[in-house]
Amino acid sequence: QETVDLTVVSGFSPTVAAVKMLQESFIPTVNEELAKTGNYEINWQEAFSGTLATPGGELEAVQTGLADVGVIVTAIHSDKIPLYLIGYVTPFTTTDMVLVHNVVDGLVEKYPAFNETWDKFNQVTLSASGIADNYIVCSAKPIESVDDIDGLKIGGIGPNLRWVEPIGGVGVNANLGNFYNMTQTGVTDAILVWGESVVSLKFYEVCPYYFNANLGGANTYAVNVNKQKWETLPEEVQSALETGAKAYSVAIGEFAATLGERAIETFKENGGTVVQIDEQERLEWAATLPNIAQEWADEMEAQGIPGNDILHDYMSAMREADQPIARQWDEN
Amino acid sequence: MAPYELGLISIGAIVALIYAGAYIAVALSLVSFVLVAMLKGTPIAVHLLTLAAADSISSQTFAVIPLFVLMGLIMSASNVGRDAYDVADHFLRRIRGGLGLATVTSNAVFAAVTGVSIAAAAVFTRVAVPEMLRLGYHPRFAVGVVAGSSVLGMLIPPSILLIIYAILTDQSIGMMFYAGIGPGILLSAVYCAGIIGMAFLLPRFVYDVDGRFADLHASSDRPRLSALDVIRKGGPLILLIVIVLGGIYGGVFTPTEAGAIGSFAALIIAIARRSLTLKSFWNVLLETGHITASVCFLIIAATMYSRALTVAGVPFWLSGLVSGEGDSFLLVMLVYIVVILLLGTIIDSVSIILIMVPLFLPILNGMGADIVWFGIVTIITVEIGLLTPPLGMACFVIKGSLPDNRIKLGDIFSGAAPFALMMLFVVALIVSFPDLVYVGRWFGM
Amino acid sequence: MANNPSTGPDEETLPSDHSPWIPGLTPAVTGMNMVGAVVVLAMAVIVNVDVLGRWLFNAPLDGAVELTEMGIVAIVYLQLAHAVAVGKLTRSEMLLELTERRLPRLNLALRLAFNLMGAFVLAVIVYGQVPRLISAWENGFYKGNPGIFRAPMWPLEAILLIGAAFALVQFLVLAWRNAGLMRDLGRARP
Numbered sequence: 001q002e003t004v005d006l007t008v009v010s011g012f013s014p015t016v017a018a019v020k021m022l023q024e025s026f027i028p029t030v031n032e033e034l035a036k037t038g039n040y041e042i043n044w045q046e047a048f049s050g051t052l053a054t055p056g057g058e059l060e061a062v063q064t065g066l067a068d069v070g071v072i073v074t075a076i077h078s079d080k081i082p083l084y085l086i087g088y089v090t091p092f093t094t095t096d097m098v099l100v101h102n103v104v105d106g107l108v109e110k111y112p113a114f115n116e117t118w119d120k121f122n123q124v125t126l127s128a129s130g131i132a133d134n135y136i137v138c139s140a141k142p143i144e145s146v147d148d149i150d151g152l153k154i155g156g157i158g159p160n161l162r163w164v165e166p167i168g169g170v171g172v173n174a175n176l177g178n179f180y181n182m183t184q185t186g187v188t189d190a191i192l193v194w195g196e197s198v199v200s201l202k203f204y205e206v207c208p209y210y211f212n213a214n215l216g217g218a219n220t221y222a223v224n225v226n227k228q229k230w231e232t233l234p235e236e237v238q239s240a241l242e243t244g245a246k247a248y249s250v251a252i253g254e255f256a257a258t259l260g261e262r263a264i265e266t267f268k269e270n271g272g273t274v275v276q277i278d279e280q281e282r283l284e285w286a287a288t289l290p291n292i293a294q295e296w297a298d299e300m301e302a303q304g305i306p307g308n309d310i311l312h313d314y315m316s317a318m319r320e321a322d323q324p325i326a327r328q329w330d331e332n
Numbered sequence: 333m334a335p336y337e338l339g340l341i342s343i344g345a346i347v348a349l350i351y352a353g354a355y356i357a358v359a360l361s362l363v364s365f366v367l368v369a370m371l372k373g374t375p376i377a378v379h380l381l382t383l384a385a386a387d388s389i390s391s392q393t394f395a396v397i398p399l400f401v402l403m404g405l406i407m408s409a410s411n412v413g414r415d416a417y418d419v420a421d422h423f424l425r426r427i428r429g430g431l432g433l434a435t436v437t438s439n440a441v442f443a444a445v446t447g448v449s450i451a452a453a454a455v456f457t458r459v460a461v462p463e464m465l466r467l468g469y470h471p472r473f474a475v476g477v478v479a480g481s482s483v484l485g486m487l488i489p490p491s492i493l494l495i496i497y498a499i500l501t502d503q504s505i506g507m508m509f510y511a512g513i514g515p516g517i518l519l520s521a522v523y524c525a526g527i528i529g530m531a532f533l534l535p536r537f538v539y540d541v542d543g544r545f546a547d548l549h550a551s552s553d554r555p556r557l558s559a560l561d562v563i564r565k566g567g568p569l570i571l572l573i574v575i576v577l578g579g580i581y582g583g584v585f586t587p588t589e590a591g592a593i594g595s596f597a598a599l600i601i602a603i604a605r606r607s608l609t610l611k612s613f614w615n616v617l618l619e620t621g622h623i624t625a626s627v628c629f630l631i632i633a634a635t636m637y638s639r640a641l642t643v644a645g646v647p648f649w650l651s652g653l654v655s656g657e658g659d660s661f662l663l664v665m666l667v668y669i670v671v672i673l674l675l676g677t678i679i680d681s682v683s684i685i686l687i688m689v690p691l692f693l694p695i696l697n698g699m700g701a702d703i704v705w706f707g708i709v710t711i712i713t714v715e716i717g718l719l720t721p722p723l724g725m726a727c728f729v730i731k732g733s734l735p736d737n738r739i740k741l742g743d744i745f746s747g748a749a750p751f752a753l754m755m756l757f758v759v760a761l762i763v764s765f766p767d768l769v770y771v772g773r774w775f776g777m
Numbered sequence: 778m779a780n781n782p783s784t785g786p787d788e789e790t791l792p793s794d795h796s797p798w799i800p801g802l803t804p805a806v807t808g809m810n811m812v813g814a815v816v817v818l819a820m821a822v823i824v825n826v827d828v829l830g831r832w833l834f835n836a837p838l839d840g841a842v843e844l845t846e847m848g849i850v851a852i853v854y855l856q857l858a859h860a861v862a863v864g865k866l867t868r869s870e871m872l873l874e875l876t877e878r879r880l881p882r883l884n885l886a887l888r889l890a891f892n893l894m895g896a897f898v899l900a901v902i903v904y905g906q907v908p909r910l911i912s913a914w915e916n917g918f919y920k921g922n923p924g925i926f927r928a929p930m931w932p933l934e935a936i937l938l939i940g941a942a943f944a945l946v947q948f949l950v951l952a953w954r955n956a957g958l959m960r961d962l963g964r965a966r967p
């Protein structure tokens with residue numbers, strides 16, 4: 001039996017689902033796969049909570065070989081890997097994270113541009129996954145309808161701030177690490193989050209109004225391996241890692257869905273108010289947005305990437321899966 | 333040789349280099365480079381250094397350092413700090429070691445507006461040390477009191493360390509802030525008792541009996557303050573506290589933004605009192621930059637080293653020591669505290685929290701420990717590292733802000749030692765009586 | 778505090794880890810130091826504008842978070858070389874002071890070694906930073922988000938590179954001075 005050393009990096013701590021699922025799904029699955037033949041064993045070195053890289057620093061840590069495997073938060077690298085923002089430029093489309101993961105993985109297989117994106121950063125991607133199954137507005141002030149969002153200061157991870165600006169929301173850049181504090185202290189009135197995070201990070205304590213706007217989900221993470229390391233790995237280990245990454249994506253999607261379902265219940269138990277968006281309002285909101293998907297596709301085309309085809313394939317897959325699409329982003 | 337063994341040897345190398353007189357940041361980064369080069373090859377060692385140089389301080393956590401330092405230096409340059417200190421001194425000077433008490437008390441109050449300890453260290457070095465020397469206190473004691481009481485800044489809210497801990501462990505920041513109040517008061521009280529005790533039992537430590545700084549002593553008694561003086565001198569600081577705390581708890585800004593707002597408010601107060609010239613303001617800006625640059629360069633280097641230790645698997649090896657099923661709760665806490673104290677000698681506070689808390693949190697959680705209480709124990713223990721050689725951030729800032737070159741770094745460390753011991757005593761108290769963390773429970777609430 | 782750069786202190790009276798005044802180098806380092814102080818002021822202004830704008834006019838300053846996170850890095854590297862030049866980098870001086878009078882040769886040898894170590898570490902950082910700067914420039918990396926606020930990364934990467942490079946040169950200047958003093962010592966007592 002041969003032992004392979006692998007360092008896994010994330011700037012976040014295991015309280016965040018993406019890291020929790022690495023420990024509970026990715027690593028055990030890879031271990032199980034390898035145990036089937038018993039030829040190889042991995043000696044995992046977990047470098048979480050910022051002990052090797054800051055949140056956002058994982059990309060460079062994997063690029064330079066400081067870490068072998070990393071969970072890259074694609075949503076915070078709009079400048080480096082814009083191609084992966086596809087979920088963020090197509091809001092109001094789907095709330096099925098496992099579907100998003102399958103569709104994006106299909107796109108990665110079909111369009112070499114996805115893998116080429118990572119070439120520049122000296123890494124190979126195993127799978128695209130996500131956690132934000134369905135963005136909602138968690139607010140400290142009552143929201144009965146979309147009109148109430150006008151004038152609220154809304155915290156978001158970045159690319160999603162554009163969703164709220166057309167309806168009068170004031171965007172404030174923030175992240176999972178400081179949403180709670182900023183809302184508690186009133187720097188933000190509301191935050192763009194999803195059910196699982198509301199439960200896991202106890203957001204109901206600071207924003208008791210849950211406005212389920214069905215903004216939809218987006219691929220947020222990619223599990224990557226340093227390229228040189230990947231090339232030295234035996235095929236059996238490579239395929240075990242791929243299996244592990246797929247299992248991770250499914251597990252994280254299901255985790256988001258399970259906790260997301262409980263979110264509304266947990267919210268009410270803690271004295272919060274839950275308001276479901278009126279479907280007509282949701283359609284109107286989606287229509288107010290500038291065509292951010294088209295802007296994105298144009299920018300991709302300018303870089304020689306078939307952005308329009310990718311967008312069309314993504315939306316077609318969502319239509320085929322009967323998702324609650326409020327706006328056909330590929331049709332102007 | 334196992335990588336973690338190389339990691340342990342590297343600790344010895346750093347300590348040796350630092351005591352030999354190497355620049356501390358250089359010693360940390362050089363040893364990190366060599367350690368990672370041996371384990372993973374030179375190219376990766378280069379990346380480790382460069383990446384940490386670029387990303388380790390680029391966050392809100394560190395962006396507040398210059399802002400809080402700026403606030404402190406404006407207060408110092410415009411005599412707001414000194415006046416407040418006069419007021420505290422007015423009420424306490426008849427007690428033996430009274431100026432020490434005044435320093436602790438005014439630091440406790442200052443802690444309510446600052447989120448980082450180094451700002452308090454910089455300010456009170458300027459304000460309290462010259463006053464204490466003038467009245468015949470021993471320089472070692474004077475800098476020791478300042479070093480010791482500067483740690484209150486991180487314990488009494490707002491506090492960057494409490495915020496980092498809360499985010500890391502998914503606790504409410506408000507709850508962590510609340511839990512910092514009681515222990516902050518407790519530590520201040522223990523300091524006061526310790527100072528009075530030392531003034532009676534070890535007068536040679538407290539007062540400059542050998543006359544080493546006789547040239548600075550002034551025999552004349554200072555004028556007494558009238559009630560009006562007390563208001564005039566104490567008022568500006570109170571106003572600043574009201575603005576900063578009111579702003580934070582009134583939801584106008586975050587604790588991390590408080591430094592910038594406080595600087596602005598302090599500047600307005602200084603202008604209103606006509607106590608700050610354009611030139612002295614420019615010098616304040618230059619000096620804020622100096623303190624920030626030297627402290628942040630140390631933090632960058634300490635981050636390099638903590639990442640190198642991660643590469644060597646030292647943290648993993650450490651947690652393996654205590655994860656045994658049969659370990660008793662007290663044994664685990666004891667190991668935890670000892671390890672933090674050791675790491676505290678050479679790594680910065682934030683890095684220690686990032687390394688240690690995630691390792692021990694699952695173990696403590698499994699034992700049913702109170703995570704808020706655990707955080708307070710962690711933070712006080714981590715803060716002891718600010719006072720211990722060879723890398724003691726509070727002592728460095730004091731050295732950097734001291735106008736008098738005759739006080740050496742060694743004087744500051746030995747002056748701070750009794751305060752480090754008192755902190756350890758408070759840690760022991762809180763471990764023995766966990767309820768001490770919640771100030772409400774002191775009164776049976 | 779800072780010495781007047783136009784005249785400069787007498788080299789003979791400088792402590793042995795203090796850089797002499799050097800045409801070109803010293804004015805550049807002093808200038809960077811001053812720019813660093815301006816960045817401190819700019820950071821305070823940005824946060825105040827953001828907070829007051831948000832509070833009074835519901836209009837936060839886009840990019841305040843990104844700019845302060847970049848500002849702190851800029852301050853450190855703008856002022857690092859100056860800190861090296863004036864001997865402000867933190868160290869424990871116990872052994873150096875003990876050996877200053879009694880073992881001057883050992884003392885200078887130690888100082889020389891420590892300054893070379895500093896030069897080496899900064900050389901590593903400079904070497905690793907060059908490709909990062911090129912990559913940031915060529916790919917147009919930025920902080921922020923499209924459609925809201927973007928700040929290009931290359932100026933910051935350039936400040937890091939230039940600051941580290943000047944600090945490297947300053948360490949070499951100090952090492953050179955240590956070597957010179959050692960040579961003088963050898964001449965005085967052959």
Ligand code: NA
Nearest residue numbers: 443485488490
């Ligand atoms: Na504080």
Ligand code: NA
Nearest residue numbers: 676677717723
């Ligand atoms: Na220490």
